[in-house]
Amino acid sequence: MRRGARRQQSAYGDGASLGVGGLHSAPGSHDGALVGPSGPASRGDAVVPLDVDCVSVRYGGDAVLQEVSLRVTHGTQVAVVGPNGAGKSTLFKALVGLLPLRSGRILVHGRPAGGRADPVAYVPQREEVDWHFPVTVTDVVMMGRYGRTGWLRRPGPADRRAVAAALDLMDLGDLARRPISDLSGGQQQRVFLARALAQEPHVLLLDEPFTGVDVTGRQKTLDVLTALRDRDVTVLVSTHDLELAATRFEHVVLLNRRVIAQGPPAHVLTTEHIAAAFGGHAHVFQGMVVIDECCPPASLPDEG
Amino acid sequence: MLHWLTDPFLLTFMQRALVASLIVGVLCSVLGCYVVLRSMAFLGDALAHAILPGVAIAYLVGGNLLAGALVAALLVAFGVSFFTHEGTLKEDTAIGILFSAALSLGVVLISTIRTYATDLTHILFGNVLGVSRADLILTGALAAVVLATVLALYKELLLVTFDPLLAHTLRRRPGLMRTLLLVLLALTVVVSLQTVGVGLVAAMLVTPGATAYLLTRRLSTMMLVAACLGAVASVVGLYLSYYLNVASGAAVVLTATGFFVLAYLFAPRRGLVVRWARRGRARTAAGEGDTA
Numbered sequence: 365m366r367r368g369a370r371r372q373q374s375a376y377g378d379g380a381s382l383g384v385g386g387l388h389s390a391p392g393s394h395d396g397a398l399v400g401p402s403g404p405a406s407r408g409d410a411v412v413p414l415d416v417d418c419v420s421v422r423y424g425g426d427a428v429l430q431e432v433s434l435r436v437t438h439g440t441q442v443a444v445v446g447p448n449g450a451g452k453s454t455l456f457k458a459l460v461g462l463l464p465l466r467s468g469r470i471l472v473h474g475r476p477a478g479g480r481a482d483p484v485a486y487v488p489q490r491e492e493v494d495w496h497f498p499v500t501v502t503d504v505v506m507m508g509r510y511g512r513t514g515w516l517r518r519p520g521p522a523d524r525r526a527v528a529a530a531l532d533l534m535d536l537g538d539l540a541r542r543p544i545s546d547l548s549g550g551q552q553q554r555v556f557l558a559r560a561l562a563q564e565p566h567v568l569l570l571d572e573p574f575t576g577v578d579v580t581g582r583q584k585t586l587d588v589l590t591a592l593r594d595r596d597v598t599v600l601v602s603t604h605d606l607e608l609a610a611t612r613f614e615h616v617v618l619l620n621r622r623v624i625a626q627g628p629p630a631h632v633l634t635t636e637h638i639a640a641a642f643g644g645h646a647h648v649f650q651g652m653v654v655i656d657e658c659c660p661p662a663s664l665p666d667e668g
Numbered sequence: 669m670l671h672w673l674t675d676p677f678l679l680t681f682m683q684r685a686l687v688a689s690l691i692v693g694v695l696c697s698v699l700g701c702y703v704v705l706r707s708m709a710f711l712g713d714a715l716a717h718a719i720l721p722g723v724a725i726a727y728l729v730g731g732n733l734l735a736g737a738l739v740a741a742l743l744v745a746f747g748v749s750f751f752t753h754e755g756t757l758k759e760d761t762a763i764g765i766l767f768s769a770a771l772s773l774g775v776v777l778i779s780t781i782r783t784y785a786t787d788l789t790h791i792l793f794g795n796v797l798g799v800s801r802a803d804l805i806l807t808g809a810l811a812a813v814v815l816a817t818v819l820a821l822y823k824e825l826l827l828v829t830f831d832p833l834l835a836h837t838l839r840r841r842p843g844l845m846r847t848l849l850l851v852l853l854a855l856t857v858v859v860s861l862q863t864v865g866v867g868l869v870a871a872m873l874v875t876p877g878a879t880a881y882l883l884t885r886r887l888s889t890m891m892l893v894a895a896c897l898g899a900v901a902s903v904v905g906l907y908l909s910y911y912l913n914v915a916s917g918a919a920v921v922l923t924a925t926g927f928f929v930l931a932y933l934f935a936p937r938r939g940l941v942v943r944w945a946r947r948g949r950a951r952t953a954a955g956e957g958d959t960a
Contacts, residue, residue: 493831
């Protein structure tokens with residue numbers, strides 16, 4: 365626990381010394397409907413960025429999410445924790461309107477998810493993209509701007525500035541012109557993050573950003589979370605990492621198809637809750653909780 | 669030497685053949701980049717075969733064969749799009765079903781025609797030397813429409829090809845774009861029939877694109893390189909066909925295949941030789957490390 369606390373402090377420290385603030389102050393970021401966090405729902409409003417009410421999702425006959433409800437207030441950083449197959453990716457895909465809901469509803473800033481201009485950015489797991497595709501790092505990050513550049517239009521100077529700022533923030537400036545097939549796993553993850561930042565979202569969904577990532581990539585991602593906190597961007601991160609969830613996030617959602625518990629980490633990450641969420645994979649060993657997840661259940665192809 | 673180059677094109681039909689080959693070479697190669705990147709080679713081949721019933725019906729009612737082909741190709745393209753829409757069927761399954769059904773229908777229709785002869789065999793194997801002025805105008809117009817669409821929607825088509833999930837979350841109509849890509853592909857196949865024929869369209873769609881894939885690292889340059897390769901292969905193939913007196917479509921495809929083999933061996937980054945050299949060097953370095 366002490367180690368975790370130290371890591372938390374260093375993440376904050378690095379974040380503070382990081383020259384951030386480029387993105388939302390970039391010219392052109394205040395055109396259109398998708399403005400920065402000073403948008404329709406400011407702090408304390410009744411309208412929250414994400415309001416998930418009793419949502420159920422099924423794949424085939426399988427209930428992947430059962431009556432999941434969450435309300436995420438403005439600028440909060442939430443860790444969504446659960447075992448493989450718990451429905452973490454499914455929840456994120458539902459939040460961006462990629463999946464039909466069996467029941468319940470999802471409101472983004474008070475409007476149904478999947479609307480024309482949801483200010484939500486989703487960073488999927490790396491495997492979901494063909495990394496041998498002939499595009500450069502800049503090309504990929506520029507795609508984050510395509511929602512704003514109209515049909516038949518070329519990206520303008522404002523878009524290029526936003527892309528440059530996102531690349532800078534993710535330390536990708538040197539790699540900007542490289543094809544993505546040249547990158548390491550950690551660098552690829554950073555490209556995805558940079559692309560999401562270029563979208564200038566109100567709500568950012570990161571699916572397993574710490575899986576298969578090197579130390580630099582991990583630190584970089586944590587730095588970005590700190591920077592986003594300063595900008596009041598609401599962030600949801602799915603992770604297996606209980607320690608990270610406990611030390612770095614103010615709100616934890618323990619998920620296994622349904623919400624086992626949610627709230628402040630100390631309140632949520634108790635031995636009983638973890639045992640309930642992880643089932644046979646959680647072992648209590650001399651007061652420590654050990655999660656054994658070597659072999660994800662084969663019947664659940666959905667989650668990573 | 670100069671005569672050797674200019675002689676073939678003193679003949680009007682050879683001039684038309686040259687223009688038609690160039691158009692088809694460029695068009696197929698550009699669309700072929702999407703075919704290679706989205707693994708749609710099977711679809712291209714299927715579309716080419718699926719036009720057979722359209723051609724047969726057009727022949728029976730005495731209509732324009734190209735128009736018949738176009739209608740059939742579009743029907744199959746929309747059919748594939750429809751069956752895979754909600755994820756009910758995988759794309760290659762839907763293609764397999766529609767393609768064999770259309771081909772069988774074509775065969776049934778053709779077997780009822782007693783006197784079919786040259787016109788239909790030309791559709792199967794292509795007859796670039798028989799391109800009429802009217803054909804050329806139609807080919808050129810369709811090719812211009814397809815290429816202009818690819819250029820205008822470059823970023824939307826790139827997005828849906830690279831990352832359909834992002835296209836969805838950015839509300840860039842991925843479903844519509846996918847259908848559009850199918851329609852463009854159908855148009856390309858139809859335009860190419862007269863030059864290379866049903867049997868060889870797939871080769872023209874895949875080979876220059878795959879060659880360019882080995883040589884480039886950006887979609888825009890990949891398209892440009894593929895277009896150049898397609899154009900050169902068309903011209904070289906036509907010369908070969910003239911002087912060796914062989915089928916022109918096949919000559920074009922074989923030339924393009926030659927380029928591919930060269931690129932596969934000698935491409936600066938992904939070529940076999942470079943990869944071998946790299947591996948060899950790594951092994952030597954490791955060996956030296958052991959002895960040191």
